[in-house]
Amino acid sequence: MSRGRAADEPGFRTATGASKATVSRALTAFEDRDWVDRTGSRAALTPLGDVVAEAVASLTATLGTAADLRGVVDHLPLDDLGFDLGRLSGATVVTPRGRIRWRRSDTPTASSSAPRRYGSSRTPSRRA
Incomplete structure (x- = not known):
């Protein structure tokens, strides 16, 4: 998911293999932290969520190295x-x-x- 581009919960479940309840809990936690905006089953990164996503991507690359x-x-x-x-x-x-x-x-x-x-x-x- 990138800022401004929404993704849906079924897509998250398919991409992660997580259950509907797990995806919903994660998105609710992200929404509580102002990392995503949700409308129904769709979610999009906020500007703060974009910063967090970039930091996670950087950490993932560092761990791979x-x-x-x-x-x-x-x-x-x-x-x-x-x-x-x-x-x-x-x-x-x-x-x-x-x-x-x-x-x-x-x-x-x-x-x-x-x-x-x-x-x-x-x-x-x-x-x-």
Whole structure:
């Protein structure tokens, strides 16, 4: 949902898999905080809700970067980098220790002697 564009409760239920009662409770809580305006089953972000949504999106991106770098950060010269680790978001790091196969839990496992690849996607690219 973006500011000024309304979405309906059935759409939220479909997108989240949450029950009608859960979506209704969440929207009521957001309305109480002045994050959404509701008209019937439709809801739209308020200007304050837009600020909150942007902050949540930023936090989500930061958490994704942290998860991507988890297996790499111990091997970096952090004191010598000269830039924020967040700039590595979406980067691919190749090491000589073996290929990484990402599991559903985002935990890398070595599977061969090919270069390890760390990156923003959970599916590694395969190189010959």
